[in-house]
Amino acid sequence: MRIFGSLIVSTVCVAATWLPEVITRDVAIIGGGASGAYAAVRLKEDFNKSIVLVEKANRLGGHVDTYKDPKTGNWYDFGVQNWNDYGPAKAFFDRMGVPVGAPGRNVLASRYADFTTGAGVNFTPPANADRVAALGRFLNATAPYEQYFLPGYWNWPAPDKIPEDLLLPFSDFVEKYDIRDSVNQVFQVTGMGVGDMSNALTLYVLGAFGPPMMRAFLGQGASFTPDTRRNIALYEAIQTRLGANVLLSTVVTSSIRTNLGHTLYTKSADGKARIIIARKLLMAIEPTPANMEPFSLDQAEQSVFSKFKFSTVQAGIVAHPSLPINGTIINTPAAAAPNNYLVLPKPDFVVRFDHMGGGSDLFRVLVVGAGVVTVQQAQDMVRQDLARLIAAGTLPATADPAALLEFRAWADHGGMHMHASAKELRDGFVQKLYALQGRRGTWWTGGAFSVQFQSILWAYDDVLLPKMLA
Numbered sequence: 001m002r003i004f005g006s007l008i009v010s011t012v013c014v015a016a017t018w019l020p021e022v023i024t025r026d027v028a029i030i031g032g033g034a035s036g037a038y039a040a041v042r043l044k045e046d047f048n049k050s051i052v053l054v055e056k057a058n059r060l061g062g063h064v065d066t067y068k069d070p071k072t073g074n075w076y077d078f079g080v081q082n083w084n085d086y087g088p089a090k091a092f093f094d095r096m097g098v099p100v101g102a103p104g105r106n107v108l109a110s111r112y113a114d115f116t117t118g119a120g121v122n123f124t125p126p127a128n129a130d131r132v133a134a135l136g137r138f139l140n141a142t143a144p145y146e147q148y149f150l151p152g153y154w155n156w157p158a159p160d161k162i163p164e165d166l167l168l169p170f171s172d173f174v175e176k177y178d179i180r181d182s183v184n185q186v187f188q189v190t191g192m193g194v195g196d197m198s199n200a201l202t203l204y205v206l207g208a209f210g211p212p213m214m215r216a217f218l219g220q221g222a223s224f225t226p227d228t229r230r231n232i233a234l235y236e237a238i239q240t241r242l243g244a245n246v247l248l249s250t251v252v253t254s255s256i257r258t259n260l261g262h263t264l265y266t267k268s269a270d271g272k273a274r275i276i277i278a279r280k281l282l283m284a285i286e287p288t289p290a291n292m293e294p295f296s297l298d299q300a301e302q303s304v305f306s307k308f309k310f311s312t313v314q315a316g317i318v319a320h321p322s323l324p325i326n327g328t329i330i331n332t333p334a335a336a337a338p339n340n341y342l343v344l345p346k347p348d349f350v351v352r353f354d355h356m357g358g359g360s361d362l363f364r365v366l367v368v369g370a371g372v373v374t375v376q377q378a379q380d381m382v383r384q385d386l387a388r389l390i391a392a393g394t395l396p397a398t399a400d401p402a403a404l405l406e407f408r409a410w411a412d413h414g415g416m417h418m419h420a421s422a423k424e425l426r427d428g429f430v431q432k433l434y435a436l437q438g439r440r441g442t443w444w445t446g447g448a449f450s451v452q453f454q455s456i457l458w459a460y461d462d463v464l465l466p467k468m469l470a
């Protein structure tokens, strides 16, 4: 009998160490990028909710990528560059104890080349006064529509009331409002992330370069970074603040989602399994098919998300002796010469090589895809484009012809700029998308439900969270 008793005890002990940890919370948040990390802080500290934040990377911050150059010890941001002074942005930095200042700017000598051939292109960007005038017209034409999509589609009009301007291909909008001279700037700053920008719907170009951005460039608004020039500092502060409520290097492997609550089975990179029981679920990841796999979408969710198309963006830091120190070499189709501003590279494409300054040999490079592009494919594109630029004599051959392109850092930002067609929008796509809020006890934040700017997503969360907790 005594032997039997100790057998039971040891079996229970083995089972107890083997059983997954169970975490019970008011809200589980999936994704610790801009929208998820901000929501986690607000839910915990302002709404007094118990939370758990599940993040697949080994840090918070999503598209923020800060790299330390081992040669110089300097820090370089090759993902998010700066924040628009929009809505709660400055107050949030202040609250997290991260002082901010004006972004530093590298002044780079621009050169233009068609990366498909490597040949230089005699491209002339618009004169500054013309660019500013066009940007002003762009702002005037779009400011009346801002209420419909910023900081989210909360006031989006009924399908038959959608302003036709927002559904125009961007090139038509450009002609209609005579804003050609702004196109180069829109594309080079953030518009390129949309992919085929000249054919994209104006609504989605505005999601990449909208009125707040126009105001910043017209001197009517501001942008900033942490004064340490380490953008990741914000998310490090958030991580410290949230402590053990953050599960890093962890993904949901399967789930049961209902109106009454959620059971999420998670696994971390070190193989640890946990079960999360949560009353509400906040999804802060892009609803791409791959991301949604463990969340067993139902028919309604599936039918909305399947209408989304998306572009992909990758960013890296490279070094090669042929690249021009203090310069930027910009991918520009030959047909864009001398000033056909609507002729833009089509995805998949390498955007440009920008010297990162600070006495370094580092260049930031961006790759945009029309769909899924592997890291290997993106890096091969960079390698091939550089080889073409050298072979065409646009960049000098080096004394050491075997000098290799070095990839010092790389980030695959995956799918973003999720968009639907004009037909779907006229069929009530946004209404169907927003009808998912609260269904099956699940709430949605992030770029697909708003636009691709961190501060605007925080303002979007400020609207969403009270609705979620009502």
Ligand SMILES: Cc1cc2nc3c(=O)[nH]c(=O)nc-3n(C[C@H](O)[C@H](O)[C@H](O)COP(=O)(O)OP(=O)(O)OC[C@H]3O[C@@H](n4cnc5c(N)ncnc54)[C@H](O)[C@@H]3O)c2cc1C
Residues within 6 Å of the ligand: 030, 031, 032, 033, 034, 035, 036, 054, 055, 056, 057, 060, 061, 062, 063, 064, 078, 079, 080, 081, 082, 083, 084, 250, 251, 252, 284, 285, 286, 291, 313, 314, 315, 413, 445, 446, 447, 448, 451, 452, 453, 454, 455, 457
């Ligand atoms: C190169 C680049 C530069 C940019 N520059 C700027 C800029 O200067 N200023 C600006 O305001 N915006 C910038 N943006 C856009 C901005 O970063 C995004 O709009 C914003 O980060 C989107 O926030 P999000 O919360 O939707 O997604 P993200 O910030 O991408 O966060 C999603 C998070 O979820 C995690 N995740 C993904 N899948 C899972 C999963 N299955 N389980 C758990 N976690 C998961 C990811 O690792 C990530 O941390 C830039 C974007 C890129 C790509």
